Amino acid sequence: MSSQGSNNEHEQELQLHALRQIMFGKNNQHLCDALRKNAKEIVSDVFSEALKDRQDKDGSVKKVMAPLVDKSVEYSVTNRKEQFVGYLYPIVGSVVRKSVTAFLSEFIERTNQLLENSLTIKGITWRIRARQAGVPYANYVASQTFNYRVEQVFLIHRETGLLLRNVSYNQQYSEDADLMSSMLTAINDFVSDSFKPNIDGLEQTLSIVKTDDFTLVLKAGPSAVLVAAVTGNMPQKIADQLQLTIEELHSLYEKQLLEFEGDAAPFADCDQQLTDCLVSELKETVKQKKSKPWMAWSILLFITFGLSYYAYKLWLVQDYVQRIQAINKQPGVMLVQLERNGIQQIKLDVLRDPSATPINQWLSEHNVPEKIISLTEKSYLSLEPQIVQERVNAVAAQFAGITVVEKDESIGLIGKLNPKQFNELNLALSKLPGLTNIQNIIEDVEIVEASRPEQVSIDNSAGINALIQLKIGQINSTAIEFTIDSIELSPQAQEKLSAVTAQAKSLLRLASKVRLDVNFLLMGASDSKGSQSYNEMLSVKRAQAVKDVIQNNGIPADKLNAIGIGVIDLPAAGNGTRKVLFNVITTQASQQ
Amino acid sequence: MIQKKICLLGASGVGKTSLIKQYVEGIFSEKYLTSIGVKIDKKLVVCEDDSVQLMLWDIEGIDRYCGFQPKYIRGASALIIVVDHTRSQSLVEGIEIFRLARDVSDIPAILVINKSDLNTAWHWSDEELLDLSRPFSHTFRTSAKTGENVEQLFSVLAQHLLSEAGR
Numbered sequence: 023m024s025s026q027g028s029n030n031e032h033e034q035e036l037q038l039h040a041l042r043q044i045m046f047g048k049n050n051q052h053l054c055d056a057l058r059k060n061a062k063e064i065v066s067d068v069f070s071e072a073l074k075d076r077q078d079k080d081g082s083v084k085k086v087m088a089p090l091v092d093k094s095v096e097y098s099v100t101n102r103k104e105q106f107v108g109y110l111y112p113i114v115g116s117v118v119r120k121s122v123t124a125f126l127s128e129f130i131e132r133t134n135q136l137l138e139n140s141l142t143i144k145g146i147t148w149r150i151r152a153r154q155a156g157v158p159y160a161n162y163v164a165s166q167t168f169n170y171r172v173e174q175v176f177l178i179h180r181e182t183g184l185l186l187r188n189v190s191y192n193q194q195y196s197e198d199a200d201l202m203s204s205m206l207t208a209i210n211d212f213v214s215d216s217f218k219p220n221i222d223g224l225e226q227t228l229s230i231v232k233t234d235d236f237t238l239v240l241k242a243g244p245s246a247v248l249v250a251a252v253t254g255n256m257p258q259k260i261a262d263q264l265q266l267t268i269e270e271l272h273s274l275y276e277k278q279l280l281e282f283e284g285d286a287a288p289f290a291d292c293d294q295q296l297t298d299c300l301v302s303e304l305k306e307t308v309k310q311k312k313s314k315p316w317m318a319w320s321i322l323l324f325i326t327f328g329l330s331y332y333a334y335k336l337w338l339v340q341d342y343v344q345r346i347q348a349i350n351k352q353p354g355v356m357l358v359q360l361e362r363n364g365i366q367q368i369k370l371d372v373l374r375d376p377s378a379t380p381i382n383q384w385l386s387e388h389n390v391p392e393k394i395i396s397l398t399e400k401s402y403l404s405l406e407p408q409i410v411q412e413r414v415n416a417v418a419a420q421f422a423g424i425t426v427v428e429k430d431e432s433i434g435l436i437g438k439l440n441p442k443q444f445n446e447l448n449l450a451l452s453k454l455p456g457l458t459n460i461q462n463i464i465e466d467v468e469i470v471e472a473s474r475p476e477q478v479s480i481d482n483s484a485g486i487n488a489l490i491q492l493k494i495g496q497i498n499s500t501a502i503e504f505t506i507d508s509i510e511l512s513p514q515a516q517e518k519l520s521a522v523t524a525q526a527k528s529l530l531r532l533a534s535k536v537r538l539d540v541n542f543l544l545m546g547a548s549d550s551k552g553s554q555s556y557n558e559m560l561s562v563k564r565a566q567a568v569k570d571v572i573q574n575n576g577i578p579a580d581k582l583n584a585i586g587i588g589v590i591d592l593p594a595a596g597n598g599t600r601k602v603l604f605n606v607i608t609t610q611a612s613q614q
Numbered sequence: 615m616i617q618k619k620i621c622l623l624g625a626s627g628v629g630k631t632s633l634i635k636q637y638v639e640g641i642f643s644e645k646y647l648t649s650i651g652v653k654i655d656k657k658l659v660v661c662e663d664d665s666v667q668l669m670l671w672d673i674e675g676i677d678r679y680c681g682f683q684p685k686y687i688r689g690a691s692a693l694i695i696v697v698d699h700t701r702s703q704s705l706v707e708g709i710e711i712f713r714l715a716r717d718v719s720d721i722p723a724i725l726v727i728n729k730s731d732l733n734t735a736w737h738w739s740d741e742e743l744l745d746l747s748r749p750f751s752h753t754f755r756t757s758a759k760t761g762e763n764v765e766q767l768f769s770v771l772a773q774h775l776l777s778e779a780g781r
Contacts, residue, residue, distance in 0.1 A: 180689075181688055182617075182669075182689030182691075183669070184617045184618075184619060185617070200617065200656060200669065201654055201655075201656055201669075204619070204669050208651070208652040208654060212651060284617045284691065284775075285617075285779070286616075286617065
C-alpha cells in the first residue's frame, strides 16, 4: 500500500517538472527572458530603496561603494583635471579666504594682546610681579585676568595610571602629562591605602588637590579618571561638567577602556569632549574694559581741559599785551619792549619821566594784574608839553602865594611873591628842562616888598644880582638872524624879540631894585658877500631894525644903542654871520 | 607607541632607584637616599619598528617594617624584583615580595641580581639560585654603578612587552 502511494507521488513530481519545463523553459529560460526584457524598469523602481535597506541592515553598501567612488574620483582627477578644478575652485577659494581671514584676525588679536601686555604700565607691572612671585608671566596674566581657567585636562586610565589623552591651553604643560598622570595615580593609591574605606565600603579617593597655583579636580569613573587643573577660584560647575564628561566618555569608550593595553590611539577622538572642559571666566574688570575705557576717556578729557586752559591763558595774556600797547600814548612814558614771556608772563621795558604817572598805577587803572608783568623801568627826561606843565605845577605848589592858570595855549602863574620867593621861583623854573618861556609864565607874578625892607634888601640883593646875571646871560645869548641882503625880520625873529624884550623889561625892573644901570648894545653884522661899505651899512640897518622893534615893545630908546660892526668874515659860518647880536652893559648907578 | 607600567620592587637598599637613575639619566651616585612612597620615571624604548614608553614605578624598599602595598602594582605590565648579592636576606625578602605580588597579579616578573660590581657575599649556590629564579621570566645580573646589563634588562623587557602586545 505504502509503496504504491510513493510511486504515485514520484509520478506527480515528474509530471510537475515536465509542466514547469514547458511553462518556464529549460533552466527557467522563458522566465528569465521575460524578466530580462523589463529588467531595467523593475530594478530602477526599487534601486534606491533597496540600497538604503541594505545599508541599514548591515552597512555593506558603504564598503562596496567606497572603493568604487575612490576609483571614480581618481579617474576624474587624472583624466578630466580642468573640469574637476572648475568644480572645486569656488569651494577652495572660499575655504582659503576663510582660513586667511581667521589667521589675520587671530594675528591682530594676538599682536594687540602682546602690545597691551608688553607696553602698558599694567603689563610691565605684571611682568615685575610675576618675576617676584617666581611664576611664568603667562600664568600670572591668567591669574589676573580670569576668575578661573581650566588650564589642562587629563584622561587617565584608572588601573594603570597611564595617560590616555590630555588637552591644555598652554603647550608647555603637556610635556610631562604622562608622568603627572602616573604620580596622581600613585598619590591616589597612597590615599586609598592609607585611609580606611568609607561607610559604603568603597576606597577613599582623591577628589580635589590644591596647590599654590592650581586646584586639581579629579572625577573617577570605573575605568578612567578625568582630572582638570584649574587656576583661580574654581566654581562647582566645573566639577559638574567633569562628571558629565567622564560619564559620556565611559559610555562612548567602554570597550576601549576595558581592553586598554597601553595603546592610547583609540582615544584620540575624545579631544572634543576634553576641550569642552577647558572653560574659563574673565574677571569683571577685564570684561568691562573694552566697553568702557574710562582711563582713555579721562586722559583725553584731561588733555582737552589742559589745552583749553592753556589756550585761555594765552588769549588772556595776549589781551593784556594789546592793552599795554596803549601805555606808549601816556605822556612821559616810552615803550621800549613789550612781549609775551611764556604763557603766564609779560616782559615790559619802558622809559619813564619821573613826573609821569607811575607804571604800576597805570597798570592797575587799566586792570592789568601786576604779578604777570616783569617790569624793567629806566628814567628819562621828557620834553612833552604835558610833562613840562606837570613840572611847573610841582614847582608852583611849593609857593603859597601863586596859582597856576590857563594862558593862551600854555600856562601862566599868577599871584604875589616877595622878591626872595620870586627869585626862588625863577631859579626853580630855570632848572626845569624843556621850559623855554619862563618870562611868559611869570610875567603876571607881582613882586611885593616885604614888611622889613632893610633886611629884605640885604637878604635879597645877592639873589637879585644872581637873577640879573642870569637874565644878562640869556639876553647876551640871543641872536636875531636875517636872510641874504635883507633887513626884514622873520616871524621867528619877531617871536625872539618879544622874548628878549620881556627879559629886558624884567632885567630893567630888577636892576632898578639894586640901583644898577643897564644898557643894551645891539650889534648888526653881515656876511662877506658884497662890498664892505654896503655891508657896513646893511649891518647898521639890521641893528636899527631890531632896535625899532624893541623900542616899540616898550624899552626906552636911551637904553638902546644900535651899531653896525660890518662884515664878520667867517666863511665857514655861512649864513651864521647875518645877524644882530645883543650885549648887556651894566654900570653901578650913583648912590643918589 | 604604547605605554606600559613597570614596577620595581625589592628590599631596602638593593639599588632600585640607582638602577632607574642609571637607565634613565646615565648617572650613578654613591650617596644613599631612602625612597619614600613612589617615584615615577619614564623612558621611551625604540625597538625595530615600534616603540614603547616605560613608566617606571620605583616603589620604596619593602622590609618587615614597611609592608608590601599591592595597590601600587595594580595595572602594571611587568614586575622587576631587585635583590643584592651581597646580602642573603635581600633574596629572601625578594622571593617573599614576589610571592605576595603573585597573590594579586600573575604578570611576568624579572629577577635582577644587582651590585655585580661587588663580590658575591651570600651563601646561595648557583643551583639553588637557578631553582629560585625558575618562576621568573628572566634573570639578570646587573650593576647600577657600572651600568652592566642595565640597558639590556630594559630592552629585553620592552621587546617582551611589545611581543606580548602582538606588535
